[in-house]
Amino acid sequence: MEFLAKMMVMAVGAIFVQNFVLARFLGLCPYLGVSKKLDSAFGMGMAVIFVMTMASAITYLIQVYLLIPYGLGYLQTIAFILTIATLVQFVEMVIQKNSPSLYKSLGVFLPLITTNCAVLGVAILNTTAKWADGTPYNFLDAVLNGFFSGVGFTLVLVLMAGMRERLEYANLPKSMKGMPIALIVAGAMALAFLGFSGLKM
Amino acid sequence: MDNMKVLTNGFIKENPVFILVLGMCPTLAVTSSVVNSLGMGLSTTFVLICSNIIVAMIKGFTPAKIRIPVFIVVIATFVTIVDMTMGAFMPALHKSLGLFIPLIVVNCVILGRAEAFASKNNVLSSTLDGISMGLGFTLALSLIGAIREVLGAGTLLGFAVLPKAYIESPMLVAILAPGAFITVGFLMAIINMMKKEK
Numbered sequence: 001m002e003f004l005a006k007m008m009v010m011a012v013g014a015i016f017v018q019n020f021v022l023a024r025f026l027g028l029c030p031y032l033g034v035s036k037k038l039d040s041a042f043g044m045g046m047a048v049i050f051v052m053t054m055a056s057a058i059t060y061l062i063q064v065y066l067l068i069p070y071g072l073g074y075l076q077t078i079a080f081i082l083t084i085a086t087l088v089q090f091v092e093m094v095i096q097k098n099s100p101s102l103y104k105s106l107g108v109f110l111p112l113i114t115t116n117c118a119v120l121g122v123a124i125l126n127t128t129a130k131w132a133d134g135t136p137y138n139f140l141d142a143v144l145n146g147f148f149s150g151v152g153f154t155l156v157l158v159l160m161a162g163m164r165e166r167l168e169y170a171n172l173p174k175s176m177k178g179m180p181i182a183l184i185v186a187g188a189m190a191l192a193f194l195g196f197s198g199l200k201m
Numbered sequence: 202m203d204n205m206k207v208l209t210n211g212f213i214k215e216n217p218v219f220i221l222v223l224g225m226c227p228t229l230a231v232t233s234s235v236v237n238s239l240g241m242g243l244s245t246t247f248v249l250i251c252s253n254i255i256v257a258m259i260k261g262f263t264p265a266k267i268r269i270p271v272f273i274v275v276i277a278t279f280v281t282i283v284d285m286t287m288g289a290f291m292p293a294l295h296k297s298l299g300l301f302i303p304l305i306v307v308n309c310v311i312l313g314r315a316e317a318f319a320s321k322n323n324v325l326s327s328t329l330d331g332i333s334m335g336l337g338f339t340l341a342l343s344l345i346g347a348i349r350e351v352l353g354a355g356t357l358l359g360f361a362v363l364p365k366a367y368i369e370s371p372m373l374v375a376i377l378a379p380g381a382f383i384t385v386g387f388l389m390a391i392i393n394m395m396k397k398e399k
Binding site: 023027085179184187191193 | 226230270312386393
């Protein structure tokens, strides 16, 4: 029971209160770049959830069993980004070989994910994150945090794509079209999400 | 001549933030005050110049297939240098920029310039491109930072610029997350408008 409660706290925290895009400002490039069409936004979201979960697991193991025991903490950035780049490449090859249909829908997004700062962000955050009582995240916590953060990212990405599809037909001043209005809509969305910050757990 | 053009390109004509729309994460995240903006902008400039120089030097013998991982390692090395130097000499700034220092690695401006410019040009013009893009980035960040700091706290670089009554109850939303999106959105619209008038 305690585990389930912990999981709920983490899910609500990662998806709503500390949303990666709107509260932490991570993963904005795909948020603004891939949110023009609903189906591509959904594909990107799924790919990000998958890679973030995998990356959280692997970077956690690297941090605990390689970097800390050998005193290599200063190599964290380099080690993590190389791991993520390799992981993305590997996932791409596996999907391409085993499931051509999945590759067709996710394939184009995978190379973009290497430079998605949400992935590196969650990996670094996992190494410093703590529960309210001060205990650091264990392996399972880190993986779940990666998963739920990915879900939060997908949620706002898909919401944004739904709105932008309609904005295409809105009657706007010429200079507001495209990126400026997208940013202002994102601002309105961030305001709405700010309401969740009152949730204390 | 050409080098002069490269040097001025990044300020307005190809400003990385407002025109190329690269590197949005730090642009929105750390610009809640001018000091943070300057710190972030100058760190990024340093990494950008150094990585452009190294990439331009090694472009001759880097196999095309693995060039992206090679560029990332070069960038990550300089980011680590910045991270540790700042942690040692400017701990307060290091703390307020926090996670976004290691995340300079995945700032698309840097990898984008390495791939689009430095891997095709010589060392001198790559250095100039690094300076130009870096300062253009710093300029954009400082502008956003200044607007948000004045509106959200009534101060500029920590000095009070608006009446005391405003400072006591400022438009707090400007330094919170939504303010970042809205400020950048309006700035981009203004730039679009000015471009059309020309």
